[in-house]
Amino acid sequence: MDGQAIQERAAARTAELPGADLEHPFGPDWDVFKVRGRVFMLQTRVTGEPIVIVKARPADGAALREAFPEITPGYHMNKRHWITLHEGAGIDPQLVEDLVTESYLLVIEKNLPRAQRPVDPDTFGQVRA
DSSP: OOHHHHHHHHHHHHHTSTTEEEEOTTOTTEEEEEETTEEEEEEEOTTSSOEEEEEOOHHHHHHHHHHOTTEEEOTTSOTTTEEEEOOSTTOOHHHHHHHHHHHHHHHHHHHSOGGGOSSOTTTTTOOOO
16 A cells, blocks of 8 residues: 555544544644544654554564564654554555554553543454344
8 A cells, every 4th residue: 555545544444433533733744643632543744755653562563563564663652552554565454444443442441541431442343243
């Protein structure tokens, strides 16, 4: 996927997530996506290319960086907990959606009290029988 398509798919996925909001606290060059005031995704072109930055569990982030040359440590974020998606053949729409969703759920699980959670991270996305 090219960088523009990655950003478009990531932004489209956030529109499907309950409680997700788009803000611009760092100016018009940064799209900052939050859930209940907590950042779970950023998008920018300040590096000269369109990139998407999402949260990942440290072990998952390390595995993704090893498996995909298009995934690097989080740009201007904690390198252990955030990853950056760059354009490239290894990135597909489903991977983008999965990484955005996982970032959203991680923020809910780790940063929001149960009473503020828009979804239950343990059951979100599961089909009920």
